[in-house]
Amino acid sequence: MSRISAQSISQIFDTARIEEVIGDFVQLKRSGSNLKGLSPFTNEKTASFYVSPAKQIFKCFSSNKGGTVVSFLMEYENLSYPEALRYLAKRYGIQIEEEEQSAEEQKETSVRESLFIVQEFAKDFYVNYLWHTDKGRAIGLSYLTERGFSSETIQKFNLGFSPEGRNDFSEAALKKGYDHTVLVQAGLVRETETYTSDLFRDRIMFPIHSLSGRVVGFGGRILKNNPKAPKYVNSPETEIYHKGKLLYGLYQARKTIVKADHCLVVEGYTDVISMVQSGIENVVSTSGTALTSDQIRLIKRLTENIVFLFDGDAAGIRASLRGIDLVLKEGMQVKIVLLPDNHDPDSFAKAYGQEGIRKYIIENEKDFIRFRCDLILEDAKEDPIAKTKLIGELLDSIALIPNAISRSLYVQMAARETKMDEALLLRELNGAIERHARSEQKEIQRQKEREKHLGAQQEVSSEPSKAGLAAVPSPDQETPLMELEEPPGYRIEKALVELLLNHGYKKIVASDKVIEEDVSSEAQELTVTQFVLQELAYNEVHFKDPVCAGILNRIHEAWLKGRDVLTAEDFLESQDGSAELVADLLFEKYKISNWEEKGVYVRDRDESLSQYASDVILRLLDILLYEKYGKEFENLPMDTPIETLKRAMEYNQMRIKIQLELNRVV
Numbered sequence: 001m002s003r004i005s006a007q008s009i010s011q012i013f014d015t016a017r018i019e020e021v022i023g024d025f026v027q028l029k030r031s032g033s034n035l036k037g038l039s040p041f042t043n044e045k046t047a048s049f050y051v052s053p054a055k056q057i058f059k060c061f062s063s064n065k066g067g068t069v070v071s072f073l074m075e076y077e078n079l080s081y082p083e084a085l086r087y088l089a090k091r092y093g094i095q096i097e098e099e100e101q102s103a104e105e106q107k108e109t110s111v112r113e114s115l116f117i118v119q120e121f122a123k124d125f126y127v128n129y130l131w132h133t134d135k136g137r138a139i140g141l142s143y144l145t146e147r148g149f150s151s152e153t154i155q156k157f158n159l160g161f162s163p164e165g166r167n168d169f170s171e172a173a174l175k176k177g178y179d180h181t182v183l184v185q186a187g188l189v190r191e192t193e194t195y196t197s198d199l200f201r202d203r204i205m206f207p208i209h210s211l212s213g214r215v216v217g218f219g220g221r222i223l224k225n226n227p228k229a230p231k232y233v234n235s236p237e238t239e240i241y242h243k244g245k246l247l248y249g250l251y252q253a254r255k256t257i258v259k260a261d262h263c264l265v266v267e268g269y270t271d272v273i274s275m276v277q278s279g280i281e282n283v284v285s286t287s288g289t290a291l292t293s294d295q296i297r298l299i300k301r302l303t304e305n306i307v308f309l310f311d312g313d314a315a316g317i318r319a320s321l322r323g324i325d326l327v328l329k330e331g332m333q334v335k336i337v338l339l340p341d342n343h344d345p346d347s348f349a350k351a352y353g354q355e356g357i358r359k360y361i362i363e364n365e366k367d368f369i370r371f372r373c374d375l376i377l378e379d380a381k382e383d384p385i386a387k388t389k390l391i392g393e394l395l396d397s398i399a400l401i402p403n404a405i406s407r408s409l410y411v412q413m414a415a416r417e418t419k420m421d422e423a424l425l426l427r428e429l430n431g432a433i434e435r436h437a438r439s440e441q442k443e444i445q446r447q448k449e450r451e452k453h454l455g456a457q458q459e460v461s462s463e464p465s466k467a468g469l470a471a472v473p474s475p476d477q478e479t480p481l482m483e484l485e486e487p488p489g490y491r492i493e494k495a496l497v498e499l500l501l502n503h504g505y506k507k508i509v510a511s512d513k514v515i516e517e518d519v520s521s522e523a524q525e526l527t528v529t530q531f532v533l534q535e536l537a538y539n540e541v542h543f544k545d546p547v548c549a550g551i552l553n554r555i556h557e558a559w560l561k562g563r564d565v566l567t568a569e570d571f572l573e574s575q576d577g578s579a580e581l582v583a584d585l586l587f588e589k590y591k592i593s594n595w596e597e598k599g600v601y602v603r604d605r606d607e608s609l610s611q612y613a614s615d616v617i618l619r620l621l622d623i624l625l626y627e628k629y630g631k632e633f634e635n636l637p638m639d640t641p642i643e644t645l646k647r648a649m650e651y652n653q654m655r656i657k658i659q660l661e662l663n664r665v666v
Helices: 006-015 018-023 069-076 081-091 103-107 111-132 134-146 151-156 168-175 180-185 250-260 269-278 293-300 314-319 321-329 345-364 368-380 384-399 404-418 422-454 488-503 528-538 546-560 578-586 592-598 609-630 642-661
Strands: 002-004 029-031 034-037 049-052 057-060 065-067 098-100 189-191 196-198 203-209 215-222 232-234 263-266 283-285 305-310 333-338 507-511 523-527
Touching: 002 081, 006 081, 018 049, 018 057, 018 069, 057 069, 057 578, 065 069, 065 578, 069 081, 069 578, 111 134, 111 168, 111 180, 111 203, 111 215, 134 203, 151 269, 168 180, 168 196, 180 189, 203 250, 250 269, 250 283, 250 293, 263 269, 269 283, 269 345, 293 321, 305 345, 321 333, 321 368, 321 384, 333 345, 333 368, 368 384, 368 404, 384 404, 384 422, 404 422, 488 528, 488 546, 488 578, 488 609, 523 528, 528 546, 528 609, 546 578
Parallel strands: 263 283, 263 305, 305 333
Antiparallel strands: 002 098, 029 034, 034 049, 049 057, 057 065, 189 196, 203 215, 215 232, 507 523
């Protein structure tokens, strides 16, 4: 096996545009010099995900993830570093140069990567069987052509055909060197105590892609009339394929969905393919199941407007209502389109064409709540009990909508359409909202209990109350840890890293010690990097956070070799956690000058860089000094040995000196 050359990696980073790549997955809107969108990592309602085109980094403040375009793909698509690079190379048409890997490096190839590789082989195998075998052309290709699919469409969706033989695919895979265990893990081969066989046999094959375009599974449609065999067979759940977290066609549709700012939802594979062939490309399929919360969030990252296309099957429509309720809960705008009689999305697309489809949708789309009101009137007729039940279900749906104004408007609409008293419906709605709130609270509590049981809940540490020999404040007295959400020492370490990365090359005039031991100490011109490194060494300060310590060590090593500074760009390609931290700092979330609202006061960095650097180091020394000796010298008893009292006095004087240097009231 081989690895990507350093030259190719450099070309990929130089060519890839983070805003373009992330824009394939997240709907981004301009926010000053940055782009902003909903986090793809958490279920948030207020956007806290930022992309900086100028710095070519992203930062997600809700999940604390950040880094480069490669970091994003690794996090979002669960790709390895080489996989993310290959994805970008393919997207931008970059020819990758390969270097040979050692035997030890080859062993490090993960099972997950193997699953992706074997799925890609399976896709190519089925495509080749469709186009280049007599049976594939006679049965599979003939069927697809009769369905009206063009060669271009068949190729665009990588449609294929699986042979009828019990082990035709697996034997071909084994001859190519693929491991039998991996074939089973990928869901391509079934294995029992008595036999093994290919999962997909004699079926039209629909590859299912991740949002980044990698094949993760398949759907297979049988062509023979066999009552004992299911019409469709889907890949089982695997490490890379989770049916409830994917939507068929989303990979092909994602850019068009963002551009059109709405997404059409249909039921089956061929529905999507026919719509796309007709020119309507912003369409996805649920693959015959109700929408899940994960699928809805996938769409929401691209648009907040969703349109469901239904044929006249009343049972199918009612079965989809729960999924639509989940869409309402996400605060999305939902519309329904009932297709003409005797049409499903597949036949509708072929009969109406691109312009006909668009015109029909515009003229016939209904707001979901109005659509539900029509269903109530149709189903209940003159039956008051049935009408009461259905209106209650409608109000349960409205109660899920997060926006209070939208809820009020929908209640007005429901009252008007069903000829019910609006005040009565409002009272019932409030009851439904309370029920949902109680239910959610119980679920949150259950989740907390599960996390606690698994040991996943981390306790936030906090310092005990301080009472020393004199009224010297503890380092975090003005800034409780519960408010900062991080230990003060960690925040200071990050502030020093930010100072070194963004200002390390600047010259400052500083004394050779932060805390003056002698009034004759001479001031000298130093770079910020030199000043900080000298002060940390002089005071024997070592960073506790491993990521901050790693960055500091690299900066120190570079300085010893004669390179004055390292910048943020030197760390953005790192895979040791420093890329995320650097992205965080570049978005300036941890500027100490913003801490005043939390009660932490240091001089403003822009007023005097040397004073700012001194203040940050003093703050760190204060914290470390307290952590080392503070508890030892708290509440000393009257019979404390004289030597201990002397040491306590020295500690106290040192902390007083730090406070004075920081211009604090002692």
